[in-house]
Every structure is written in structure tokens, then in C-alpha cells.
Amino acid sequence: MTDDDDGVAISYKVLRRGTPVRSADGVELGKVRRVHEAKRENIFDGIDVDTPQGVRFLDAPEIARIAERWVTATFPAAEAADHLVDRGSSLGRRVGASKTARRAKRAGESLRERWDRR
Incomplete structure (x- = not known):
């Protein structure tokens, strides 16, 4: 495995607290705090991310990939403030x-x- 290898893709159901969340350009935005799902529909809804600014919500459509080593967002770090919602x-x-x-x-x-x- 190289430093750029995030491992194999995993389900949101086994995503662990503390997994790093990175932007599309590889900058770490924070760590996973909690995974949200719409239980009735059994659909991934998003994650709460611990950031230096506090807990922020990252909606499911803004997540490109969930893997063993980190979660990758669809946007660059410069646009993080526009996508991470205050919880x-x-x-x-x-x-x-x-x-x-x-x-x-x-x-x-x-x-x-x-x-x-x-």
C-alpha cells in the first residue's frame, strides 16, 4: 500500500469513528464522529465530522468514496466551508x-x- 492508497471501498455501516475525512485534493478536513442513515429506507444520509471549527455535517452526495483508511469528499479543501454544515x-x-x-x-x-x- 502506498500513502495515496485509501484501501478497499467499504460500506457506510462499517465506517468507524475516527476515520480521517479528506477533500478531493487530499487535505484532511477532520475525522468521522458519527454516521447517519435513514433507517426506514436503509439509505446512507451523511456523516458528522470533527473539525477544528467544531462538529460539521457532510451530506451523502458530497462524499465521493468511503474506504478503509479514509473518506474522500467531492470538493477541494478551499470549498470546505461551503459544504460542511454546522451541527x-x-x-x-x-x-x-x-x-x-x-x-x-x-x-x-x-x-x-x-x-x-x-
Whole structure:
């Protein structure tokens, strides 16, 4: 196997978490976090990708090949921002920034400090 060989093609059902995701020009975009499928139709829907910017969704039509060593996207790295969709919900961002959530986080940090000092 050479460095450019991605191995044999595999099914999305055996795609493992942590498999690298590369652009069409070979730049690593991130790693597989989760595989999505439409269970009722038994169809591959896409993957969640852990990127330096956070978790992003890559839709099935934008995936050229799923292989043993990495997943290859259909677009070059320069266009990655246009194709990788942010998976964070606006509700989750609002709840995380609420006064109650901030207070709970501070209380947890305080408890951890007291636990560590015992």
C-alpha cells in the first residue's frame, strides 16, 4: 500500500469513528464522529465530522468514496466551508449561555476545587 492508497471501498455501516475525512485534493478536513442513515429506507444520509471549527455535517452526495483508511469528499479543501454544515443547534447555544447554565458551571468548578483540596 502506498500513502495515496485509501484501501478497499467499504460500506457506510462499517465506517468507524475516527476515520480521517479528506477533500478531493487530499487535505484532511477532520475525522468521522458519527454516521447517519435513514433507517426506514436503509439509505446512507451523511456523516458528522470533527473539525477544528467544531462538529460539521457532510451530506451523502458530497462524499465521493468511503474506504478503509479514509473518506474522500467531492470538493477541494478551499470549498470546505461551503459544504460542511454546522451541527450545533441555536437552542443549545442559547441554553449554554444562559445565566442558570453559567451558575451551574461555576458551582461545579467550586465543588471540584473543594474535592481536590480534601
